[in-house]
Amino acid sequence: MRKNRRPRFFKGAFCALFIAAIMLIPSIPNSIEVDDPHPLMPEDYIAELSRLKTAYYDSSIIVIADCTRSYSAPSGANKSDFIIRNVFAGLASSDETIAVDCKSKVGEKRLMYLDKSTVVNNVQNYRIVNNCSFRIDNNNLVFNEDLNVPVDMIVTEILKQNQELQVPQFFMYYNNFASLVNGSRSVIIGRVESIGEYLDVACRSVDRGETIKRNMRIADVVVSVENALGSRYSAGTEMKIKLIEDASSYVIGSHDLAPVPKGEIEELFPGKYYIIFLLESEDKKESCFFTVNPYQGFVPIGEGNTISSSDNAMFGIETVNEFITKLDKLKGNNLESER
Numbered sequence: 001m002r003k004n005r006r007p008r009f010f011k012g013a014f015c016a017l018f019i020a021a022i023m024l025i026p027s028i029p030n031s032i033e034v035d036d037p038h039p040l041m042p043e044d045y046i047a048e049l050s051r052l053k054t055a056y057y058d059s060s061i062i063v064i065a066d067c068t069r070s071y072s073a074p075s076g077a078n079k080s081d082f083i084i085r086n087v088f089a090g091l092a093s094s095d096e097t098i099a100v101d102c103k104s105k106v107g108e109k110r111l112m113y114l115d116k117s118t119v120v121n122n123v124q125n126y127r128i129v130n131n132c133s134f135r136i137d138n139n140n141l142v143f144n145e146d147l148n149v150p151v152d153m154i155v156t157e158i159l160k161q162n163q164e165l166q167v168p169q170f171f172m173y174y175n176n177f178a179s180l181v182n183g184s185r186s187v188i189i190g191r192v193e194s195i196g197e198y199l200d201v202a203c204r205s206v207d208r209g210e211t212i213k214r215n216m217r218i219a220d221v222v223v224s225v226e227n228a229l230g231s232r233y234s235a236g237t238e239m240k241i242k243l244i245e246d247a248s249s250y251v252i253g254s255h256d257l258a259p260v261p262k263g264e265i266e267e268l269f270p271g272k273y274y275i276i277f278l279l280e281s282e283d284k285k286e287s288c289f290f291t292v293n294p295y296q297g298f299v300p301i302g303e304g305n306t307i308s309s310s311d312n313a314m315f316g317i318e319t320v321n322e323f324i325t326k327l328d329k330l331k332g333n334n335l336e337s338e339r
Contacts, residue, residue: 048143049157055113055130056161057211060284061090064111064136064151067104068097078103081123085109088158090285099125102133109136111151115284165218166283169205171247171293172254177317179254181330184277184292189227189301189320192270193238196220198245206282217245226273229327240288241278243268247294266298275299275307275323 056062065082073079080103084096092098100114113132117125134141140148174180181187198217205212221241225233233239244250251260268274276299277292291297299307305320317323 045143045147045149048147048149049154051130052113052132052154052157053161055132056089056158057166057206057283058115058129059090059113059132060116060126061092061114062088062112062158062285063090063092063114064088064109065098067106067108067110070104070106077101080104082110082112088155089162091287097123099123100133101125101127110134111136111141111154164202164204164213165242165288166281166286167203167205167216167242167244168279168282168290169207169212169250171251171290173251173260173293173295174254177326178330180277180292180296181327183254185280186231186233186278186289187229187327188223188225188231188233188239188276188278189229189273190223190225190239190276191273192268193222193224194220194270195268198243219243219245221268223274223276229324230331239278241276242281242288242290244290244294251293251295260295263295265294266300268298273301275301275320 063084064086065084067080067082069081071079071081078101080100082098082100082104084092084094084098087094098114099120100112101117104110111134112126113129114126115129117127119125134143136142136151137148139151141151141154142148172183174183196219198219200215201218203214203216203218205214219242221243223239223241225235225237225239228235228237248260248262248265252258253260277297279290279292281288281290301307301320306318307320307323317326
């Protein structure tokens with residue numbers, strides 16, 4: 001029996017020392033971060049990025065959404081329903097259900113550049129702009145089998161474009177009442193609620209398909225609708241109008257396309273009422289307005305509902321009621337004075 005005790009003793013001692021040595025070794029982390037020797041840069045996907053930048057201008061919304069249903073419309077066209085998860089540009093809401101003209105897999109997450117189509121059964125339908133619809137896999141945008149780009153990199157580029165305000169390339173000056181009304185997207189009577197300071201803003205405009213970028217000084221004017229004058233805006237609606245400093249430099253005559261000599265521009269005052277001739281932003285993702293031009297955009301309303309007809313192609317119209325009567329005849333509406 002004694003012959004076996006010594007080997008057992010040394011064996012037990014060896015095991016104890018081995019375990020102690022293991023306990024002294026620093027713990028190994030679950031994962032080791034290794035710097036990517038070839039980090040992905042924008043130039044690595046410049047062709048795809050260029051396509052996305054172009055699609056941005058033609059899109060109503062840019063969203064990430066989950067596919068919930070794929071089906072065929074009565075016309076036989078492929079359709080898919082999506083729930084929006086993130087909105088990066090445009091007027092849409094998270095958790096909103098939309099229909100898209102495409103075939104997708106249920107459960108698939110996609111980044112999509114979309115333009116509005118019809119409304120069917122209270123659901124907004126969209127079409128994909130320039131084939132810009134991409135599957136998202138592990139937070140990567142899948143362009144193709146060989147190119148996956150982190151979604152955050154694409155979102156950064158979208159947000160850069162969001163900072164640019166799309167403005168008209170030119171403002172048309174009209175030499176008669178009918179052309180002024182028809183050249184305006186909307187005509188309202190409104191009350192100026194506030195006027196902001198002019199600030200430097202990165203702007204873009206489009207001329208014959210070319211995008212032109214420049215810095216301009218823009219002031220925000222908030223106007224509440226007093227009389228919609230038959231437009232789609234209800235009384236009490238607040239509208240944000242962008243005033244461009246030195247916009248007179250971009251005014252041309254609608255009849256001859258010649259530059260219009262600079263003249264005196266009507267000054268705005270908070271709390272005052274005006275007849276306002278408006279243009280909507282050409283950017284489908286924006287909800288803002290511009291005046292039809294800096295000279296004819298605002299017509300002040302004075303005491304007794306009188307208006308000034310100087311330099312506004314009003315031609316002898318002296319009261320709000322006369323203006324409404326003339327506008328009614330021109331547009332074939334049945335308008336009433338709400339003032």
